[in-house]
Amino acid sequence: MIFVEQALQTLVAGLSVGCIYGLLCVGLALIFGIMRVINFAQGDLMMVGMYVAIFVASFVLPPAVFGVATPFIAALLVVPVMFIFGYLLSWVLISRTAGLKAASLTEGDAHQAQLILSLGLALILQNGAHILLGSSPAAMISPLSSSAWEVPLLIDDFSAIFFNKARTVNAVICVVISVVLFWFIQKTRIGKSLRAAASNSEAAIYMGINVSKAHNIAFALGTAIAGIAGGLLVIYYPVQPHVGVDFVIIMYAGVVLGGMGSIVGAFWGGMTIGLVQQLSTLFVPIQLQNTAIFVVFLFVLLIKPEGFFGRTVERA
Amino acid sequence: MLRIDQLNVTYGGLQALDGISIDVKAGEFVAVVGPNGAGKTTLFKSISGTVIPWRGTMLFDGVDLATLAAYERPHLGIAHVPEGRKVFSGMTVFENLEMGASTEEGRRRWNDTLDLLFTMFPRLKDRRDQYAGTLSGGEQQMLAIGRGLASAPKLLMLDEPSMGLSPSMTDVIFDAVAKIHKEQGLTILLVEQRVAEALENCDHAYVLETGRVVLQGSLEELSSDDRVRRAYLGL
Numbered sequence: 001m002i003f004v005e006q007a008l009q010t011l012v013a014g015l016s017v018g019c020i021y022g023l024l025c026v027g028l029a030l031i032f033g034i035m036r037v038i039n040f041a042q043g044d045l046m047m048v049g050m051y052v053a054i055f056v057a058s059f060v061l062p063p064a065v066f067g068v069a070t071p072f073i074a075a076l077l078v079v080p081v082m083f084i085f086g087y088l089l090s091w092v093l094i095s096r097t098a099g100l101k102a103a104s105l106t107e108g109d110a111h112q113a114q115l116i117l118s119l120g121l122a123l124i125l126q127n128g129a130h131i132l133l134g135s136s137p138a139a140m141i142s143p144l145s146s147s148a149w150e151v152p153l154l155i156d157d158f159s160a161i162f163f164n165k166a167r168t169v170n171a172v173i174c175v176v177i178s179v180v181l182f183w184f185i186q187k188t189r190i191g192k193s194l195r196a197a198a199s200n201s202e203a204a205i206y207m208g209i210n211v212s213k214a215h216n217i218a219f220a221l222g223t224a225i226a227g228i229a230g231g232l233l234v235i236y237y238p239v240q241p242h243v244g245v246d247f248v249i250i251m252y253a254g255v256v257l258g259g260m261g262s263i264v265g266a267f268w269g270g271m272t273i274g275l276v277q278q279l280s281t282l283f284v285p286i287q288l289q290n291t292a293i294f295v296v297f298l299f300v301l302l303i304k305p306e307g308f309f310g311r312t313v314e315r316a
Numbered sequence: 317m318l319r320i321d322q323l324n325v326t327y328g329g330l331q332a333l334d335g336i337s338i339d340v341k342a343g344e345f346v347a348v349v350g351p352n353g354a355g356k357t358t359l360f361k362s363i364s365g366t367v368i369p370w371r372g373t374m375l376f377d378g379v380d381l382a383t384l385a386a387y388e389r390p391h392l393g394i395a396h397v398p399e400g401r402k403v404f405s406g407m408t409v410f411e412n413l414e415m416g417a418s419t420e421e422g423r424r425r426w427n428d429t430l431d432l433l434f435t436m437f438p439r440l441k442d443r444r445d446q447y448a449g450t451l452s453g454g455e456q457q458m459l460a461i462g463r464g465l466a467s468a469p470k471l472l473m474l475d476e477p478s479m480g481l482s483p484s485m486t487d488v489i490f491d492a493v494a495k496i497h498k499e500q501g502l503t504i505l506l507v508e509q510r511v512a513e514a515l516e517n518c519d520h521a522y523v524l525e526t527g528r529v530v531l532q533g534s535l536e537e538l539s540s541d542d543r544v545r546r547a548y549l550g551l
Contacts, residue, residue, distance in 0.1 A: 189414075192407070192411055192414060192415060193415065193418065195404070195406065195407055195411075196404045196407065196415045199404040199405060199406050199407060200402045200403075200404055200405075202366060202398065202402060203398055203402035203403070203404065204404075204415070205364070205365070205366060205386045205387050206364055206390060206395070206396040206397075206398060206402075206464075207390060207415045207416055207418045207463070207467065208387055208388070208389075208390030208391050208418045208419050208467065209387060209415070209418055210385075210387045211387065
């Protein structure tokens with residue numbers, strides 16, 4: 001009985017972590033899928049989002065007015081800030097190594113320039129945060145992260161699982177954002193233009209689509225998503241300038257697992273990683289949870305190299 | 317409608333177009349023919365703005381195209397159906413057509429255009445929710461032309477629509493293009509390697525060789541020219 005209770009409790013933890021990872025992966029997949037840019041600074045953009053959320057919650061929003069909702073509203077307010085930041089980054093820097101400016105380069109050459117640029121950006125963000133904010137971890141204090149809803153299991157009188165309030169609300173927000181984003185990309189004209197620009201940028205130009213702007217919007221959206229995911233994460237996970245390093249690896253694993261370029265796939269890839277990370281603690285020591293992720297990762301790719309939702313519609 | 321004067325394009329010192337002058341009048345069907353590497357696609361890309369010419373002017377309805385970015389030119393009424401079709405393979409047939417209608421005029425006439433396209437190419441209607449990447453070559457070409465027409469253009473530019481298609485499919489495509497020209501009165505600029513088919517329907521043709529216009533004239537003038545008869549028509 002204790003094992004069942006423990007397993008369910010771990011499953012709940014896995015789902016809530018998985019939702020955040022899923023959202024993080026969606027942001028990365030958006031940038032990769034539309035711009036074909038490999039962005040190693042994605043984890044650090046998340047870190048910036050975490051700090052922005054703390055800043056907004058502590059200095060902009062009066063807690064007396066918003067009460068326990070303060071951290072979540074702060075996370076939502078990260079979106080416009082990071083959208084603008086991402087748009088500027090893409091417009092000023094990334095666009096020089098992507099899209100049309102790089103069209104004269106071979107794919108490999110363009111990717112090398114992007115890799116170095118995004119790694120440089122990652123270093124600047126990390127060390128910039130270090131200089132400005134110091135290395136001691138910061139956290140957002142929310143009463144919700146130390147309280148839980150208790151759901152009794154009906155197998156006996158005392159077993160129950162706990163839903164941490166902050167994590168549960170977070171998970172719901174992550175799912176809602178992912179669904180809205182998916183709808184936006186699939187159904188709206190702007191979303192379709194982004195997909196067209198991703199599918200064939202030359203043809204997209206012949207349709208009258210401003211491909212450079214489409215790329216900037218994609219990068220800005222990806223940045224905003226990294227930001228809000230960070231803003232939600234910081235409610236129970238402390239931030240320090242190098243926090244992005246651990247997360248960017250998880251994000252890449254999730255995106256590859258889901259199938260490169262697929263946004264739905266990226267969410268499920270992130271979810272899988274969250275679940276594996278938490279559920280593995282039932283069987284192996286907690287220090288091995290990240291090892292478990294990559295064992296599963298390799299195993300999935302061995303069976304399905306294109307990932308869960310890899311594109312196979314292409315006709316030769 | 318489209319006047320190109322002394323157009324020069326170089327790729328890293330290599331001369332691709334050498335002083336090309338071409339004139340397309342409203343309502344005309346103009347063909348540009350010539351062998352591989354003559355600069356036909358480069359000419360089209362210069363008009364669309366994905367290749368920047370080194371010298372020369374291009375006027376479309378009196379607007380200097382050099383003053384507009386590539387993505388702004390379709391909004392003037394230029395539809396470019398690119399070589400190799402370049403459909404949006406991960407999007408459905410219907411979504412591809414929607415992307416064609418990104419121009420204001422295209423959106424305004426969307427319902428009419430859609431009726432027209434589905435009557436002209438019933439296969440596209442049958443496959444409207446299928447991914448474009450799963451279509452056959454001929455169907456993709458229909459889609460590429462349909463996507464161009466969806467912008468409700470003044471000038472339709474077709475870059476080698478016969479590429480990679482079977483002879484019977486090529487006929488279907490050329491018939492459709494001729495029909496669009498006759499029934500809609502649409503101005504057409506066609507680039508082709510299949511000279512005989514291209515000349516068949518055109519009002520005026522240019523023969524391009526290694527970046528130069530070596531010959532031009534009406535269908536009668538060209539088909540009575542010995543060089544064209546020998547080199548291109550096999551007569």
